[in-house]
Amino acid sequence: xxxxxxxxxxxxxxxxxxxxxxxxxxxxxxxxxxxxxxxxxxxxxxxxxxxxxxxxxxxxxxxxxxxxxxxxxxxxxxxxxxxxxxxxxxxxxxxxxxxxxxxxxxxxxxxxxxxxxxxxxxxxxxxxxxxxxxxxxxxxxxxxxxxxxxxxxxxxxxxxxxxxxxxxxxxxxxxxxxxxxxxxxxxxxxxxxxxxxxxxxxxxxxxxxxxxxxxxxxxxxxxxxxxxxxxxxxxxxxxxxxxxxxxxxxxxxxxxxxxxxxxxxxxxxxxxxxxxxxxxxxxxxxxxxxxx
Amino acid sequence: xxxxxxxxxxxxxxxxxxxxxxxxxxxxxxxxxxxxxxxxxxxxxxxxxxxxxxxxxxxxxxxxxxxxxxxxxxxxxxxxxxxxxxxxxxxxxxxxxxxxxxxxxxxxxxxxxxxxxxxxxxxxxxxxxxxxxxxxxxxxxxxxxxxxxxxxxxxxxxxxxxxxxxxxxxxxxxxxxxxxxxxxxxxxxxxxxxxxxxxxxxxxxxxxxxxxxxxxxxxxxxxxxxxxxxxxxxxxxxxxxxx
Numbered sequence: 001x002x003x004x005x006x007x008x009x010x011x012x013x014x015x016x017x018x019x020x021x022x023x024x025x026x027x028x029x030x031x032x033x034x035x036x037x038x039x040x041x042x043x044x045x046x047x048x049x050x051x052x053x054x055x056x057x058x059x060x061x062x063x064x065x066x067x068x069x070x071x072x073x074x075x076x077x078x079x080x081x082x083x084x085x086x087x088x089x090x091x092x093x094x095x096x097x098x099x100x101x102x103x104x105x106x107x108x109x110x111x112x113x114x115x116x117x118x119x120x121x122x123x124x125x126x127x128x129x130x131x132x133x134x135x136x137x138x139x140x141x142x143x144x145x146x147x148x149x150x151x152x153x154x155x156x157x158x159x160x161x162x163x164x165x166x167x168x169x170x171x172x173x174x175x176x177x178x179x180x181x182x183x184x185x186x187x188x189x190x191x192x193x194x195x196x197x198x199x200x201x202x203x204x205x206x207x208x209x210x211x212x213x214x215x216x217x218x219x220x221x222x223x224x225x226x227x228x229x230x231x232x233x234x235x236x237x238x239x240x241x242x243x244x245x246x247x248x249x250x251x252x253x254x255x256x257x258x259x260x261x262x263x264x265x266x267x268x269x270x271x272x273x274x275x276x277x278x279x280x281x282x283x284x285x286x287x288x289x290x291x292x
Numbered sequence: 293x294x295x296x297x298x299x300x301x302x303x304x305x306x307x308x309x310x311x312x313x314x315x316x317x318x319x320x321x322x323x324x325x326x327x328x329x330x331x332x333x334x335x336x337x338x339x340x341x342x343x344x345x346x347x348x349x350x351x352x353x354x355x356x357x358x359x360x361x362x363x364x365x366x367x368x369x370x371x372x373x374x375x376x377x378x379x380x381x382x383x384x385x386x387x388x389x390x391x392x393x394x395x396x397x398x399x400x401x402x403x404x405x406x407x408x409x410x411x412x413x414x415x416x417x418x419x420x421x422x423x424x425x426x427x428x429x430x431x432x433x434x435x436x437x438x439x440x441x442x443x444x445x446x447x448x449x450x451x452x453x454x455x456x457x458x459x460x461x462x463x464x465x466x467x468x469x470x471x472x473x474x475x476x477x478x479x480x481x482x483x484x485x486x487x488x489x490x491x492x493x494x495x496x497x498x499x500x501x502x503x504x505x506x507x508x509x510x511x512x513x514x515x516x517x518x519x520x521x522x523x524x525x526x527x528x529x530x531x532x533x534x535x
Binding site: 047048053056057058060061062063069071072075076079082083084085086087089090093139141142145146148149150152153154156157158159160161162163164165169173176177178179180181182184 | 317
């Protein structure tokens with residue numbers, strides 16, 4: 001049931017992996033990721049819902065156990081760009097978050113924490129279900145232009161303008177503060193991703209993702225095509241990867257490690273591959289091993 | 293042609309392509325930036341009945357500082373503060389309260405200010421009575437019961453700074469020519485804008501309302517000179533006024 005079937009196209013996506021590994025193992029990282037996204041959301045929500053204050057605030061800025069400040073580095077940078085000098089706790093919170101993703105991998109935020117990922121993954125899943133054609137791709141580096149714009153806007157306007165439309169905290173504000181009317185932004189992103197351009201938001205535009213990508217460039221944890229030689233070109237990983245341009249260099253290039261900072265390390269490629277080509281790897285540990 | 297293509301492929305993108313796409317992307321993003329800034333500027337007008345928490349910077353500075361985290365809202369023990377929603381009278385995600393619904397209870401330790409990580413609520417405010425959330429204005433004397441010669445006084449009696457922020461000014465009632473009227477009068481120097489007076493006004497629509505200072509207060513032009521008429525003598529006027 002290995003190489004023979006996985007080359008033939010089946011109706012069901014990733015059928016080969018499911019047959020080979022069973023449904024659960026073929027969805028392992030997807031499941032863990034959803035659990036992670038929801039538990040972060042819940043850690044905030046049990047405060048206003050049940051009075052258990054583990055985390056106060058929202059993704060823009062929060063306080064862990066009433067002591068440790070955590071804040072969004074992008075929101076903090078915007079405030080700084082307006083010329084306002086914030087309280088130390090905001091700066092400290094941004095530094096802690098930046099440091100965390102520096103180590104854990106920048107766009108780990110996108111796939112394991114960010115609530116917008118649920119929306120764009122849903123759009124992508126529907127695209128696959130309905131066999132919607134792949135539409136013309138926007139340039140992937142647009143997000144870096146948008147990041148620059150987001151940071152320049154406060155300089156000229158004096159207000160942190162991006163925070164009006166930033167979709168990332170919208171879900172949190174809707175759930176924690178009852179501000180559901182902002183969800184129109186998520187609806188807009190869903191429709192954009194579903195009908196206009198595939199993976200348009202997370203894969204091409206989001207400035208928060210762009211910032212985390214820059215932060216995570218040096219992080220030690222990466223996905224690696226350790227068994228690239230077993231690849232049978234079934235294309236399932238390309239089908240599901242939100243940043244599929246990062247896969248080819250790892251599969252066909254000289255180094256199997258996905259070093260491209262666009263990779264969100266969602267692990268979906270590990271899930272859907274019947275050949276078990278991909279794995280998470282710690283490149284620092286790997287280097288140390290090789291040097292011995 | 294083939295040669296050119298091969299060259300292009302070898303280098304990835306050529307300079308001309310690179311410049312063209314950068315210019316295109318730059319322009320698109322610039323337009324988007326303009327649009328977003330426009331939306332933000334347009335919708336940055338605060339509803340006059342939406343009052344910012346204690347210690348809030350002036351509206352423009354507040355909007356450059358606030359990260360919309362809601363920590364002040366969660367710190368407020370009285371559910372006074374709300375985070376603005378889209379299509380409401382305050383920029384989305386920023387904290388405000390409506391005095392008529394729930395006024396500020398003027399906590400001694402001002403937890404909302406302490407919770408603010410960005411300093412959009414000024415941490416140098418440590419004495420709640422010094423706060424300037426807005427100014428109460430007796431906006432409709434015609435409906436105010438005290439102006440009708442009755443003794444309602446509810447706004448006066450509920451004021452945390454009774455006899456400082458709101459006083460009752462005694463006046464002869466010319467309608468009956470027999471009684472006195474006690475007119476609620478706001479002293480804008482002491483009023484903190486907590487909104488308790490507006491909250492308790494017995495009328496269906498409150499006759500006293502807390503307005504943001506920039507709406508409630510007049511301002512003398514800086515080039516105007518103030519003449520103290522009581523101290524001015526004819527002799528001074530003849531000499532020409534010197535200040």
